Amino acid sequence: MKVLIYGEHRDGQIRKITFENITLTRSLNAPFEVVFIGADIPDAGEQLSRYGAEQVTLVKGSGLEKYSPDGYAKILAQLVQKHEADVLLMGATATGKDLAPRVSAILNAPLATDCTKVELDGDQLRLIRPMYAGKVLANVSLNSGIKIVTVRPNVYSAHENPADAEVREETVEVPDLKTVVKEIISGAKGKLDVTEADIIVSGGRGMKGPENWHLIEELAELLGAATGASRAAVDAGWRPHDEQVGQTGKTVSPTLYVAVGISGAIQHLAGMSSSKYIVAINKDPEAPIFKVADYGIVADLFEVVPKMIEELKKMKN
Amino acid sequence: MNIAVCVKQTPDTETRIKLTEDQKRVDESDINFILNPYDEFAVEQAVRLKEAHGGEVTVISLGPDRVKTAIRTALAMGGDRAIHLKTEKHPDDPLVTAKALASVLKEGNYDLILLGKQAIDDDHNQIPSILGALLDIPAVTVVIKLEVDGNNLTAEREIDGGHEILKFSMPAIIGAQRGLNEPRYPSLKGIMRAKKIQIEEREVALEPEQLKVELLQYPPPKNPGKIVGDSAEAVPELLRLLHEEAKVL
Ligand SMILES: Cc1cc2nc3c(=O)[nH]c(=O)nc-3n(C[C@@H](O)[C@H](O)[C@H](O)COP(=O)(O)OP(=O)(O)OC[C@H]3O[C@@H](n4cnc5c(N)ncnc54)[C@H](O)[C@@H]3O)c2cc1C
Ligand SMILES: Cc1cc2nc3c(=O)[nH]c(=O)nc-3n(C[C@H](O)[C@H](O)[C@H](O)COP(=O)(O)OP(=O)(O)OC[C@H]3O[C@@H](n4cnc5c(N)ncnc54)[C@H](O)[C@@H]3O)c2cc1C
Numbered sequence: 154m155k156v157l158i159y160g161e162h163r164d165g166q167i168r169k170i171t172f173e174n175i176t177l178t179r180s181l182n183a184p185f186e187v188v189f190i191g192a193d194i195p196d197a198g199e200q201l202s203r204y205g206a207e208q209v210t211l212v213k214g215s216g217l218e219k220y221s222p223d224g225y226a227k228i229l230a231q232l233v234q235k236h237e238a239d240v241l242l243m244g245a246t247a248t249g250k251d252l253a254p255r256v257s258a259i260l261n262a263p264l265a266t267d268c269t270k271v272e273l274d275g276d277q278l279r280l281i282r283p284m285y286a287g288k289v290l291a292n293v294s295l296n297s298g299i300k301i302v303t304v305r306p307n308v309y310s311a312h313e314n315p316a317d318a319e320v321r322e323e324t325v326e327v328p329d330l331k332t333v334v335k336e337i338i339s340g341a342k343g344k345l346d347v348t349e350a351d352i353i354v355s356g357g358r359g360m361k362g363p364e365n366w367h368l369i370e371e372l373a374e375l376l377g378a379a380t381g382a383s384r385a386a387v388d389a390g391w392r393p394h395d396e397q398v399g400q401t402g403k404t405v406s407p408t409l410y411v412a413v414g415i416s417g418a419i420q421h422l423a424g425m426s427s428s429k430y431i432v433a434i435n436k437d438p439e440a441p442i443f444k445v446a447d448y449g450i451v452a453d454l455f456e457v458v459p460k461m462i463e464e465l466k467k468m469k470n
Numbered sequence: 471m472n473i474a475v476c477v478k479q480t481p482d483t484e485t486r487i488k489l490t491e492d493q494k495r496v497d498e499s500d501i502n503f504i505l506n507p508y509d510e511f512a513v514e515q516a517v518r519l520k521e522a523h524g525g526e527v528t529v530i531s532l533g534p535d536r537v538k539t540a541i542r543t544a545l546a547m548g549g550d551r552a553i554h555l556k557t558e559k560h561p562d563d564p565l566v567t568a569k570a571l572a573s574v575l576k577e578g579n580y581d582l583i584l585l586g587k588q589a590i591d592d593d594h595n596q597i598p599s600i601l602g603a604l605l606d607i608p609a610v611t612v613v614i615k616l617e618v619d620g621n622n623l624t625a626e627r628e629i630d631g632g633h634e635i636l637k638f639s640m641p642a643i644i645g646a647q648r649g650l651n652e653p654r655y656p657s658l659k660g661i662m663r664a665k666k667i668q669i670e671e672r673e674v675a676l677e678p679e680q681l682k683v684e685l686l687q688y689p690p691p692k693n694p695g696k697i698v699g700d701s702a703e704a705v706p707e708l709l710r711l712l713h714e715e716a717k718v719l
Contacts, residue, residue, distance in 0.1 A: 222602065222608075223603070226603060247629040250611070253596075253599075254595070255603040257565055257596070258601075261565070262680070263680035264681070265681060267595070283689075285481065285487045286590060289487050289687070290686070291686050292683070293681055293683050293684065294682050294684050332636050334635070334636055335624075338634070344631065346630045346631035352718070394614075394648075395631065401648045409719075420483055429718070430716045430718050431695075444692075445695070447693075447695045447696065447716065448712070450697070450701075450702075451697060451699075452701045457705060461705050464705050464706055464709055
């Protein structure tokens with residue numbers, strides 16, 4: 154069973170999900186190749202070697218420097234066929250979510266999105282994907298020649314496993330592009346996105362207002378974390394929507410999720426309950442967040458968070 | 471402007487999901503069904519575009535008889551016509567749903583096809599992008615802003631860590647994300663008007679499904695957590711646990 158891993162990149166950087174998918178595929182003992190479309194990654198070989206990739210293809214073509222949903226889909230579908238892959242593996246990232254269904258339609262190959270478990274049993278893939286916002290886990294099977302799977306970021310961690318990557322460049326004929334990205338508006342420079350972060354510190358309505366968010370930011374910085382927010386905080390205009398965690402925001406699976414002044418509504422839990430460890434700080438002992446929290450402190454956040462900052466600073470010195 | 475909106479009926483987000491005994495399906499008996507929340511943004515956008523540019527809004531939904539309630543909600547918000555693609559159940563495989571929708575959409579010659587970015591039950595996130603490839607027209611997903619200038623469209627979509635602006639032209643498909651607009655509540659007049667609209671029913675022949683749900687399970691219960699303390703005094707102990715027990719610091 155041959156796997157083609159779609160490599161994700163941004164600004165010349167390979168995104169973490171690519172390494173996660175390499176580690177996952179290695180654990181399945183399946184032969185694989187990694188393809189990047191439109192990438193300009195100076196040290197691709199070196200980076201990918203570290204995680205054990207042996208075959209890497211950088212696909213170039215005029216106009217491919219920027220993402221085009223229809224253009225990338227057509228090229229990726231061709232690559233799957235040309236490389237005679239049985240499985241196309243992608244991340245359930247913004248790009249993966251947009252691109253994978255298009256390839257599925259072009260190849261008439263079924264797609265299981267946002268999988269949290271991928272196993273191989275003989276030639277059969279065993280997949281688990283959450284449904285109904287994580288209230289149900291579904292075992293799904295794909296019964297077809299070519300299968301497409303997207304994996305939720307951060308569920309599988311990337312392990313280094315050195316190999317010698319052979320990097321080839323391939324130039325392709327680019328089809329008529331119907332849709333092209335004209336502009337990318339990045340969030341604050343260097344800001345870590347919640348979907349990629351190992352640790353997230355999120356604030357909710359309990360923060361009382363944007364003027365108190367320096368507490369979340371300071372705690373996040375000490376932990377090397379990204380900052381998130383509940384919908385209440387986003388709706389109030391305290392935080393940008395791209396920080397919202399939950400059913401109508403982002404789904405995250407960090408190693409550690411710290412919920413500060415968040416009650417833990419079902420729609421919020423939908424986005425973060427697959428985190429490995431959850432810490433809740435809330436003054437209401439009945440808050441539902443404590444039902445999913447591994448560790449909780451029932452107290453005023455305005456006393457607890459400054460104390461955390463103080464203690465972490467001590468630990469650093 | 472000739473606009474289509476594809477809507478799905480889904481369980482209310484607050485609904486407790488119960489599985490059938492054979493664990494193959496969700497027990498629907500106690501479920502409160504609603505119009506998929508993301509589809510409200512799609513319907514709202516369609517109605518606003520109709521109000522600004524003239525034209526007609528056709529609401530399309532595939533599924534069992536009960537989906538008519540969701541269709542009525544969309545009509546009450548301002549839809550003009552409706553097509554119900556009758557099936558026994560919602561297919562497991564989104565590709566099968568999308569193909570059935572595509573064949574109806576092709577006939578309709580729509581300038582714009584609006585959908586929600588994802589259905590909150592199966593959370594596949596697939597249909598808008600699949601339709602783009604099947605109909606071979608631009609499809610832009612997770613859209614939070616849409617501008618129409620004659621035949622040209624500019625859409626802003628959310629990506630990880632930022633936004634993207636895309637330009638394309640009609641006919642096109644839009645997957646709506648929260649933020650695109652503020653959906654209206656159906657007015658009494660709208661509800662009365664919706665009642666009078668005849669929903670066109672069509673039988674659809676679905677293709678065989680390649681994606682199958684073999685088994686549904688509840689997620690394993692979480693071990694009860696530890697309340698470390700009830701004041702800031704507990705902070706050192708919390709950090710110790712994170713460091714030594716969870717090994718995350
Ligand atoms: C075990 C199981 C149980 C299920 N139980 C239920 C259930 O209880 N209730 C239920 O509603 N579904 C149920 N489904 C439904 C399902 O199979 C979907 O219709 C199909 O898989 C499409 O995926 P999606 O809706 O997640 O698509 P997405 O790609 O997430 O949907 C995106 C958008 O596409 C449009 N769309 C999606 N489906 C339709 C449709 N049928 N008609 C018109 N527009 C549509 C909507 O605008 C939607 O916002 C169940 C599926 C399985 C596997
Ligand atoms: C269709 C739909 C989709 C939704 N999608 C999302 C989503 O994606 N993400 C999301 O987050 N929500 C979502 N929601 C909203 C969700 O239902 C909740 O309303 C929201 O999560 C509440 O945010 P919160 O926990 O910050 O606020 P609240 O529920 O008001 O909780 C605030 C908490 O702070 C605590 N607190 C207050 N002061 C202090 C203090 N000084 N010290 C310590 N604790 C304090 C309180 O005890 C309380 O528990 C959605 C709702 C719907 C209907």
